[in-house]
Amino acid sequence: MENWVQVLIIISVYCVIVLAVGVFSREKGAPSLEAYYVGGRSTRPFVAYFTYVATFHSSFAFLGAAGKLYSSGVDFFATMTSCIVSPMMIYLIGRPVWYLGKKYGFMTQGDLLGDYYDSKLLRTVVAVVSLIFLIPYLQAQIIGGGHIFESVTEGKVPFMWGCIILYAVIIGYILLGGFKAVAWTDTVQGIMMIVLIWIAGGIILGKVEGTLDWSNMMRTMAEEHGDKLLIPLEKWPIFMTTFLSLFGISIYPPSFQRFYAVDNPKSLKWLAVTSPIYLIFFYVPIMIIAFLGVIHMPGVAAADQIVPLMLSKYTTPLLTGLVMAGALAATMSSADSQLHAASSIFTLDLYKTLKKGNISDKQGIFVGRVTIVVIAFIALLLSQFSSSLIMSISAFALGGCLQVLPALIGALYWRRGTKTGALSGLISGFTVVLITQFVWTTPFGISISSGAWGLLVNVLVFVAVSLMTQAPSEAQIEKFHGYLASINQQQDEMKHTAEQITEQG
């Protein structure tokens, strides 16, 4: 049997398993909107952990990260700072969002912000901005999936068919099972990804070096490719600020939806500090494969292909198939969450607002399902006419999603934030992201990411305009800040009493 056929069979089996997980994990009977979009707020810690980390890791983690390490070395470690720092947002933003969501029934960012600032316009702007950034990001995932299919089947399954198969599978389980299907398939995919990449890294290291000891590889890297192990002085500003843009990944709509979905805020607390363990250790085998590629397979023009190329050269078709199924898992686990989040934003923030009233669960889920098919189709169509503009949009999408942060801080922590301040901050931040991405790329000679520039201007405008305009009503402040403060006080008192009892005992 030819290699590509073996690989295709493995990937097909994987697709069937994922579909089956989606079918079996779905809500029995007719689901409510809350069940379909946030899993009935009952996601347990184990599933919450994996659905978060798998959503965080896209096909970039498998292919792009290795490509970056292969072509430009440890500059890529700047992303790791973000892997550790940005999940802190899960606690700082996610915890209060969970309490408010539980009490007032919020399911999206727009829900919460629109209610706090009492503004349908703000809710619509947040929804539109989120969709603008989600669709290209989603499209980048389809492109990644199409390329994986094409490369592992040696072109026998063309790029377009790869994209179609990928989306048919994803749409299949989202339509059937909503959030629960997404979360459970993410869990299977998240486990698969880390197990398979470690196996691949170990096997390639063993085959190439004859041992699992990487000392020789590291010494060769230092002696012959030392430039890839050091960060040049001029790159430190960007190295130090990349994480600011990547804060966006912890509050972008798919991650935000997970804040509402967990069964207990404790899950968010521990997710904030333990998810980096997965994120950081995922990159160890990726680094091994990339460095071995630098030494033993120099001059690969398409650096993103270094993982499949090393697999094909040093392992069996079976392992190649399995690991590439892991790469597909990374693509699918991000794409499904993005698609599902886009559907919730359209249904709850745009359709429901336009309808000017409550919609029934049945109607909402129907609209949500139609939206999933339509958005997937748009993204699929766009992926066939990929342009550099679209790829650039997806590259700074997280910086764009980050612009919601100041408005969120206003709703959760800063009582003086106003509707006008939030709107003007959001619009100016978004504009600055576009300008510094495409027009004025190094303002004042400082090369930091466009998301960071946008955030800086956004915060300044938000604070200045808020201080010049009328503060939200006392009732509104009490509804959000007062409620959160009462929970904090209650917990602090309980903890204090427990400590006193321990001291006395």
Place this chain on the structure above:
Amino acid sequence: MKMLKTRKSKQIFYGVLWLLCFLMVNWPIGTMAQRFEPYILGMPFCLFYFWAVYSLLILVGVLVAWRLFRD
């Protein structure tokens, strides 16, 4: 009042601790680790340093969650 003071001082202590670890991967401290010798666990020092400090940052994060975070 005493309860608030205790929490405030805890916040400052753990905040500073976390920030110190974070600064270790950034300029100027991080740039001092940009060298190959000595090799530790088979890795050039610069690589080992990054992995060690990132791991430390994760550990401090867990400590902060345990001692400071609510819920």
